[in-house]
Amino acid sequence: xxxxxxxxxxxxFEGTNYFFSFxxxxxxxxxxxxxxxxxxxxxxxQQISSRxxxxxxxxxxxxxxxxxxxxxxxxxPTAYVLSRKTFWGKRILETVVVDLPLSFPPGxxxxxxxxxxxxxxxxxxxxxxxxxxVPYTFAAVVLAKLFVSIPFMIxxxxxxxxxxxxxxxxxxxxxxxxPFQIFYKLTFPLSIxxxxxxxxxxxxxxxxxxxxxxxxxxxxxxxxxTMSVLIYFATQxxxxxxAIALAIILEFLTFILLTIIKFFFKESTHKIHA
Amino acid sequence: MHKLQxxxxxxxxxxxxVLRNLSFEIFSNELFIILGSSGCGKTTLLLGILGxxxxxxxxxxxxxxxxxxxxxxxxxxxxxxxxxALFPNHTVFENIAFxxxxxxxxxxxxQTRIRQIIDDFGLQGLEYHFPSQLSGxxxxxxxxxxxxxxxxxxxxxxxxxxxxxxxxxxxxxxxxKDLQKKLHITMVYITHDQQETLELADRFGILNNGKIEQFxxxxxxxxxxxxxxxxxxxxxENMLKxxxxxxxxxxVTIQTNDIILKTYTSLELxxxxxxxxxxxxxxxxxxxxxxxPGKNVFVGTIDSIHPIGRDLEIKVLVTPIxxxxxxxxxIVAKELKLTHGMPVNLSIDEAFVHLIPVK
Numbered sequence: 329x330x331x332x333x334x335x336x337x338x339x340x341f342e343g344t345n346y347f348f349s350f351x352x353x354x355x356x357x358x359x360x361x362x363x364x365x366x367x368x369x370x371x372x373x374q375q376i377s378s379r380x381x382x383x384x385x386x387x388x389x390x391x392x393x394x395x396x397x398x399x400x401x402x403x404x405p406t407a408y409v410l411s412r413k414t415f416w417g418k419r420i421l422e423t424v425v426v427d428l429p430l431s432f433p434p435g436x437x438x439x440x441x442x443x444x445x446x447x448x449x450x451x452x453x454x455x456x457x458x459x460x461x462v463p464y465t466f467a468a469v470v471l472a473k474l475f476v477s478i479p480f481m482i483x484x485x486x487x488x489x490x491x492x493x494x495x496x497x498x499x500x501x502x503x504x505x506x507p508f509q510i511f512y513k514l515t516f517p518l519s520i521x522x523x524x525x526x527x528x529x530x531x532x533x534x535x536x537x538x539x540x541x542x543x544x545x546x547x548x549x550x551x552x553x554t555m556s557v558l559i560y561f562a563t564q565x566x567x568x569x570x571a572i573a574l575a576i577i578l579e580f581l582t583f584i585l586l587t588i589i590k591f592f593f594k595e596s597t598h599k600i601h602a
Numbered sequence: 603m604h605k606l607q608x609x610x611x612x613x614x615x616x617x618x619x620v621l622r623n624l625s626f627e628i629f630s631n632e633l634f635i636i637l638g639s640s641g642c643g644k645t646t647l648l649l650g651i652l653g654x655x656x657x658x659x660x661x662x663x664x665x666x667x668x669x670x671x672x673x674x675x676x677x678x679x680x681x682x683x684x685x686x687a688l689f690p691n692h693t694v695f696e697n698i699a700f701x702x703x704x705x706x707x708x709x710x711x712x713q714t715r716i717r718q719i720i721d722d723f724g725l726q727g728l729e730y731h732f733p734s735q736l737s738g739x740x741x742x743x744x745x746x747x748x749x750x751x752x753x754x755x756x757x758x759x760x761x762x763x764x765x766x767x768x769x770x771x772x773x774x775x776x777x778x779k780d781l782q783k784k785l786h787i788t789m790v791y792i793t794h795d796q797q798e799t800l801e802l803a804d805r806f807g808i809l810n811n812g813k814i815e816q817f818x819x820x821x822x823x824x825x826x827x828x829x830x831x832x833x834x835x836x837x838x839e840n841m842l843k844x845x846x847x848x849x850x851x852x853x854v855t856i857q858t859n860d861i862i863l864k865t866y867t868s869l870e871l872x873x874x875x876x877x878x879x880x881x882x883x884x885x886x887x888x889x890x891x892x893x894x895p896g897k898n899v900f901v902g903t904i905d906s907i908h909p910i911g912r913d914l915e916i917k918v919l920v921t922p923i924x925x926x927x928x929x930x931x932x933i934v935a936k937e938l939k940l941t942h943g944m945p946v947n948l949s950i951d952e953a954f955v956h957l958i959p960v961k
């Protein structure tokens with residue numbers, strides 16, 4: 329009786345797991361695939377050859393690329409400090425540069441940036457003296473993407489630096505290497521896959537960013553209309569072919585980036601730790 | 603001549619004192635081992651000597667020069683960490699060349715020295731291999747070659763064989779000892795393994811609670827522990843409580859619960875003083891034949907027989923409450939046909955009955 333009961337419980341447990349997994353996977357496929365079934369190839373190609381969409385692709389890529397470059401420049405030193413140094417206020421720095429931006433909804437990020445950079449904001453006033461006005465410009469798009477993606481990049485790079493064996497650096501010190509020599513000969517090359525993974529994640533986050541961009545940059549002009557923002561406006565106006573075409577491109581790009589991370593970086597990580 | 607001197611070094615982390623006014627010297631060309639259990643401060647001591655961590659106070663002197671305020675690179679110490687820490691993105695050749703490249707040595711001299719050390723360490727054919735392609739033994743030889751090529755004043759090794767399998771460990775230990783004798787290099791070796799210490803050390807020190815409990819040669823410390831901690835740490839098998847019955851010059855007679863032992867000691871002891879008696883099993887001779895009654899001779903019965911590695915540990919009840927442990931090889935035990943409850947005779951060499959005063 330006891331054995332039969334256990335067998336039934338185990339079978340039910342396994343069956344339940346499979347059932348819920350199957351429902352979820354089917355649902356996800358339906359969501360992802362629905363985009364392709366709700367448009368036609370001719371409608372798709374007609375849309376992506378329109379000037380508005382082409383400009384939005386350029387704006388999205390241009391701003392994401394610039395944002396990722398800036399993110400890279402700021403993240404690597406910050407992540408190195410967080411990984412290697414112990415100092416008073418380290419936890420505060422971590423909270424400010426990683427945890428808070430990660431936990432805020434992008435809309436809140438956009439609002440904070442807007443308040444800071446508006447003509448009456450602290451930074452806005454300062455920049456106003458130099459006749460620089462950031463909100464609702466291409467720079468605002470870059471800034472919004474940067475603000476949203478930088479905590480991801482810092483987290484990934486820091487983790488990559490943390491994974492480098494401290495003994496490797498200690499040995500290099502005893503052999504006479506300076507901290508800079510150790511960084512460029514050992515720490516950075518050994519963390520390169522983590523850095524690149526972080527960069528791709530930041531790029532992927534930047535490409536799809538909408539909340540902060542919409543609030544800080546508006547998206548109504550050609551220089552601020554990113555693909556995600558355009559999807560939002562298109563759906564508001566009922567221009568579904570346009571929205572679907574943009575969504576398919578974004579979905580395709582995200583898929584490519586995720587594939588790179590999933591397969592290429594997984595292999596590379598194995599090689600490093602072998 | 604002293605190769606390394608530590609004078610009153612201390613280190614605390616917050617309120618926790620890890621090293622307390624530690625002072626010791628290491629002589630040229632000796633293999634000195636710092637033995638201690640986990641968390642006793644071994645790694646802190648090692649990092650402090652290397653300059654990778656600053657002591658709160660005290661001095662580190664190498665070859666008579668105060669290096670306390672010098673950077674790790676300026677101290678000229680070779681370092682082999684526990685996991686060897688080979689640079690995974692560099693080939694064997696580049697790993698070995700790392701220190702020389704930083705010293706801006708001419709390409710020709712560098713190539714010659716690297717070729718020489720590669721030959722010396724039997725690494726031919728592996729020059730362009732990456733660390734992930736090497737065996738444990740090969741990795742260790744590369745780590746040693748990388749540390750030695752800069753011609754360091756001394757070599758620090760942090761548990762260098764603990765990550766290896768038993769067979770490779772034995773081989774590497776022998777190689778290390780040979781290397782140290784051949785190159786006349788001063789080695790400071792850190793480990794928690796007492797077997798390794800007894801096999802390799804010229805001298806060693808036992809680190810406990812931030813202080814060195816005892817220095818000496820393996821024989822000295824193993825057979826003559828100065829403190830109860832050392833006796834227990836080195837697993838002194840027979841530790842009996844007793845008191846001094848008679849003392850005449852260096853000759854003493856000690857009374858335990860039920861037996862009387864005789865030995866020599868240079869300790870300042872008086873009649874009636876409490877002592878702990880330490881006897882290694884190797885100093886207790888077991889026989890099934892009758893032994894002439896005399897000093898430190900006891901008759902007892904076998905209480906238990908336990909295999910310990912290649913030997914057997916025999917517990918002998920010499921009185922209803924006093925047990926002495928001895929060890930004999932399995933072959934001898936077989937010849938003597940030892941069994942539980944069998945009467946045997948024990949004789950203990952006076953020279954190996956060691957006393958620790960009870961404070």
